[in-house]
Amino acid sequence: MAQPLNYLKETASQTAGPYVHIGLAPGDAGFNIYANELGRDIIGPNAKGTRIKVTGTVRDGTGAPVKDVLIEVWQANAAGIYPGKGDVEDGFRGWGRVISDFETGEFTFETIKPGAVKNQNNQIMAPHLNLWLVARGINVGLNTRMYFGDEAMANAADPVLNLIEQTQRRDTLIARAGRTNYHFDICLQGDEETVFFDV
């Protein structure tokens, strides 16, 4: 026997369940309790950069929309700075919560397009939003990224996208670009399964 290491174990995850909105977005569950509901505004009033709107649907393995998903967004500002890592605009939180429509499953949120950020090896990562998905039936929250379809050059050089061996699967992380709107569907399972990350 060797000495015990005495590390603690991370608390195991459990599904957020169908009523995640009560805890994290009670207004959407159908009642008002908090004066200040968190995650409603990703960027605040002073954010510089291009304002964008993102829409999409999360689909299950049968192609059906997931109507009870909650997505958290975490992003840098337009200069590529994460809050806590340097000065960002007053009120810029970089974090938000989005839920899908209970009837249609479509989600929508507004933010600004983030700037590029360097990874630990000083390589430039293309602009991206970090997403974390929870819902009934998802046992451990799923991490993924949304890249921008109008950043073809930056995406081609992105060190994370380039890790994806099946090159056609890289497209699962790239939102279709309109003028200021982006469309990003997430597939939990199936032929178009989105690339999820173990980070």
Add this chain to the structure above:
Amino acid sequence: MTSDELYQRDREWHPPAFTPDYKTSVTRSPRLAMLSLQASESELTGPTFGQCDIDPIDSDLINNYAKTGDPIGERIIVHGRVLDENAQPVPNTLVEIWQANAGGRYRHKMDTYLAAIDPNFGGCGRTLTDENGYYAFRTVKPGAYPWRNWVNNWRPAHIHISVFGTAFAQRLITQMYFEGDPLIAKCPIVNTIPDSRAIDQLVAALDLNATVPFDSIAYKFDIILRGHRSTFFENRPEGN
């Protein structure tokens, strides 16, 4: 910036994505391998919250939605610490909870269980840990409730808990159960977790020392987030 990286998540400790006895997971579980990444600032930073974001009453579920009196049910205190795998406290981190009322009914427009809505109980709370990682909520003990997984399943009494930590990759949602509940062992959601020690870690202990005599009984529940790696030797710098 090399010191912030986290211990890898022990995927054998967490439930796998595909757990057919919990039927909803069947079509909602990714089947392809996740892509393992070296974390970057995108994963190692995360949102922070302050006292200005919340109200002190938010952590008191007995009072935070009361309209005409106290909610019905067994008055409880749920308290503990948020620590990381190195047993270091995680201070000033946001802890959010939600739960059914004492009858097992959620205040949610999609919940149609026949148990009564309690007009004085909302069912959600939030707080920040203090400088020692300590948190406390006051609430009523939630009831068990039925759900159609197999024909006749009952969830053990539980409180849903969401925690942030300092890195987006520490983000965690889990459920807390109550010591001594016979429904825990029968729950297909609990049993998505393969290791019984990991299940035991989700069961809050009755804590008589923390009760308020003639007022509230107490349960203690510590929450462990992923730990940060310490760097004893710098990596060879890349690119120079």
